Amino acid sequence: MVDFGAQYAQLIARRVREAHVYSEIVPHTASVADLLAKDPAAIILSGGPSSVYAEGAPSVDPALFTAGVPVLGICYGFQAMAAALGGTVAQTGQREYGRTQVEVAAAGTVLGGSPDEQTVWMSHGDAVHAAPEGFEVLATSSGSPVAAFEDKARRLFGVQWHPEVKHSPLGQQALENFLYEGAGLTPDWNPGNVIAEQVAKIRAQVGDARVICGLSGGVDSSVAAALVQRAVGDQLTCVFVDHGLLRSGEAEQVEQDFVASTGVRLKVVDARERFLTALAGHTDPETKRKIIGREFIRVFEDAAREVVAEAGAQGEVKFLVQGTLYPDVVESGGGEGAANIKSHHNVGGLPDDLQFELVEPLRTLFKDEVRAVGLELGVPEVIVWRQPFPGPGLGIRIIGEVTAERLDVLRAADLIAREELTAAGLDREIWQCPVVLLADVRSVGVQGDGRTYGHPVVLRPVSSEDAMTADWTRVPYEVLAAISTRITNEVPEVNRVVLDVTSKPPGTIEWE
Numbered sequence: 001m002v003d004f005g006a007q008y009a010q011l012i013a014r015r016v017r018e019a020h021v022y023s024e025i026v027p028h029t030a031s032v033a034d035l036l037a038k039d040p041a042a043i044i045l046s047g048g049p050s051s052v053y054a055e056g057a058p059s060v061d062p063a064l065f066t067a068g069v070p071v072l073g074i075c076y077g078f079q080a081m082a083a084a085l086g087g088t089v090a091q092t093g094q095r096e097y098g099r100t101q102v103e104v105a106a107a108g109t110v111l112g113g114s115p116d117e118q119t120v121w122m123s124h125g126d127a128v129h130a131a132p133e134g135f136e137v138l139a140t141s142s143g144s145p146v147a148a149f150e151d152k153a154r155r156l157f158g159v160q161w162h163p164e165v166k167h168s169p170l171g172q173q174a175l176e177n178f179l180y181e182g183a184g185l186t187p188d189w190n191p192g193n194v195i196a197e198q199v200a201k202i203r204a205q206v207g208d209a210r211v212i213c214g215l216s217g218g219v220d221s222s223v224a225a226a227l228v229q230r231a232v233g234d235q236l237t238c239v240f241v242d243h244g245l246l247r248s249g250e251a252e253q254v255e256q257d258f259v260a261s262t263g264v265r266l267k268v269v270d271a272r273e274r275f276l277t278a279l280a281g282h283t284d285p286e287t288k289r290k291i292i293g294r295e296f297i298r299v300f301e302d303a304a305r306e307v308v309a310e311a312g313a314q315g316e317v318k319f320l321v322q323g324t325l326y327p328d329v330v331e332s333g334g335g336e337g338a339a340n341i342k343s344h345h346n347v348g349g350l351p352d353d354l355q356f357e358l359v360e361p362l363r364t365l366f367k368d369e370v371r372a373v374g375l376e377l378g379v380p381e382v383i384v385w386r387q388p389f390p391g392p393g394l395g396i397r398i399i400g401e402v403t404a405e406r407l408d409v410l411r412a413a414d415l416i417a418r419e420e421l422t423a424a425g426l427d428r429e430i431w432q433c434p435v436v437l438l439a440d441v442r443s444v445g446v447q448g449d450g451r452t453y454g455h456p457v458v459l460r461p462v463s464s465e466d467a468m469t470a471d472w473t474r475v476p477y478e479v480l481a482a483i484s485t486r487i488t489n490e491v492p493e494v495n496r497v498v499l500d501v502t503s504k505p506p507g508t509i510e511w512e
C-alpha cells in the first residue's frame with residue numbers, strides 16, 4: 001500500500017489483511033525499485049490530500065505500471081494513475097464529500113457482483129474526466145465523469161471512492177475483487193502466520209544473547225513476551241517497572257495472570273520515587289511523555305546489569321523487547337509525512353542515547369491482530385481481552401503536575417469507574433475508559449451541608465476498532481449515575497464527574 005498521505009491509509013492496510021492478504025504500508029517517496037524490491041503481489045495507491053496538478057504534488061512513476069504488478073488506485077491514487085498514463089484530471093466544479101451514488105456501466109473485475117447503482121463514500125475536489133487509452137470506464141457519478149476504470153490486460157484498476165470505509169457498503173467486496181480476481185491472490189494469511197515468521201526473525205536477530213522485555217501486564221507487551229519466549233526461551237527476563245503511575249492492583253495482576261501461566265522469569269523494579277522525582281514540576285504533555293519514556297529506558301538499563309550479575313554471566317543484555325504496535329508508530333510520526341500527534345512512550349519517547357537494540361515483533365500489527373496472535377500462543381484470555389492502558393499510565397491522565405497525592409486521588413476514582421463498568425457487563429463493549437483528573441481545575445460543591453472546593457474528573461469511555469479512530473460510548477445513564485455517585489461519595493477530593501462526548505478525531509483517546 002503506497003501512502004500518499006491518506007487519512008485512511010491504515011484502514012486500507014487493515015481491510016486488505018481482513019481479506020486474509022498480508023499488507024504493508026510504504027511512503028510515496030519510495031522509488032519504484034524500492035517497491036519492487038519487496039516483491040509485492042499487488043500494489044494499492046492510497047488517497048491523499050493533494051491535487052494531482054498542484055506544484056510539488058506526489059506523482060507516480062509510470063514505470064510502476066509496466067512492472068507487471070497489478071495496481072489498484074484509490075481516490076488520489078486513482079487520479080495519479082490516470083494522470084501518469086495520459087488520462088485527464090481536472091476540477092469539475094462539483095466536489096463530492098460523503099455518501100454519493102455511482103452508476104455502474106460495466107462491472108468489470110473490481111465491481112463484480114455490484115448492482116447498477118450503489119452508494120459509496122467520496123471525498124475529492126478533482127475528478128478524472130477522460131480515462132487513459134486502453135482503459136474501460138466502469139462507473140460514473142454526477143461529480144466524477146470517470147468514477148472507476150480498469151485495463152484488464154495490464155491489470156490496472158482504479159476507483160474514485162473509498163472502498164476501505166464502512167460507508168461504502170460494497171467496498172470490501174471491491175477490494176477483495178481486486179485482490180482475488182484482479183491480482184489472483186489466495187486469501188491464506190491470518191495473524192497466526194505472524195508467529196512462525198516472527199519466531200524465526202527473533203532467533204536470527206538475537207542469537208544466543210540475553211534479552212529483557214518491558215512487561216506491563218497489558219496485551220501488547222504480554223504477547224510480545226510470549227512470542228520471544230517461544231523463540232529464545234530462557235534467554236528472556238521480563239522486567240515489570242512499577243513507576244507509581246499504575247492503577248490499583250496492577251502489579252499483583254501481572255504475577256497472577258501472566259507469570260503463573262507462562263513461567264517467564266520476572267524482575268519487578270520499584271521505581272516509584274525515581275519517576276515522581278523526574279516528573280516533579282512538569283505540566284507539558286509532550287515533556288511528561290518524554291520523561292516517562294526516558295526513565296523507562298534508564299530503569300531497563302539498570303535492570304539489564306542486574307540480570308547479568310544475578311545470572312553470574314559475562315557480557316551485557318543487548319536486546320530490549322517492546323510491545324510496540326503499528327498505531328503507536330504512526331501516531332508518533334513514524335510514518336513518512338505523518339504528523340507527530342503524540343510521542344508514545346515506547347517510540348517517540350525513547351532517549352537518543354538508547355543502549356539497546358529493540359526487538360519489536362508486533363510493530364506492524366493492529367490491536368485486534370495482536371489479540372489473535374495472543375490467543376494462538378495460549379496467552380490467558382484475561383490478558384488478551386484486557387482493555388488498553390497506556391505505558392505512561394496515570395501520568396498522562398493527570399492534567400497538570402503529577403504528584404503522589406494526585407495519583408492516589410485518580411487511582412481511587414479510576415478503580416470505582418472500572419468496578420462499575422465491569423459490574424454492568426460493559427468491558428468488551430468499551431475499548432477503554434480513561435478517567436482523567438483535572439488537577440489544576442477546581443469547582444465549588446456542596447457536600448454534607450458544607451462548601452467544598454474540589455476537582456473534577458472526566459470519564460472518557462470510547463468504542464474503537466484499532467484506536468486510530470474512536471467514538472464515545474453511550475454508557476447507560478444508570479451506570480454513569482452509579483459511577484458519579486460513588487466517586488463523589490468515596491473520593492473526598494473530587495466533587496464533580498463529567499463525561500467526555502468527543503469522537504476521535506477530533507479528540508484523541510487520552511487527554512494528553
Ligand code: XMP
Nearest residue numbers: 343344345388389390391392467508509510
Ligand atoms: P490516543 O490518545 O493517541 O490513544 O488516541 C490511542 C491508544 O494508544 C494508547 N496510548 C499509549 N499507549 N504508550 C502506550 O503504550 C503511550 O505513550 C500511549 N499514548 C496513548 C491509548 O491509551 C489508546 O489506547
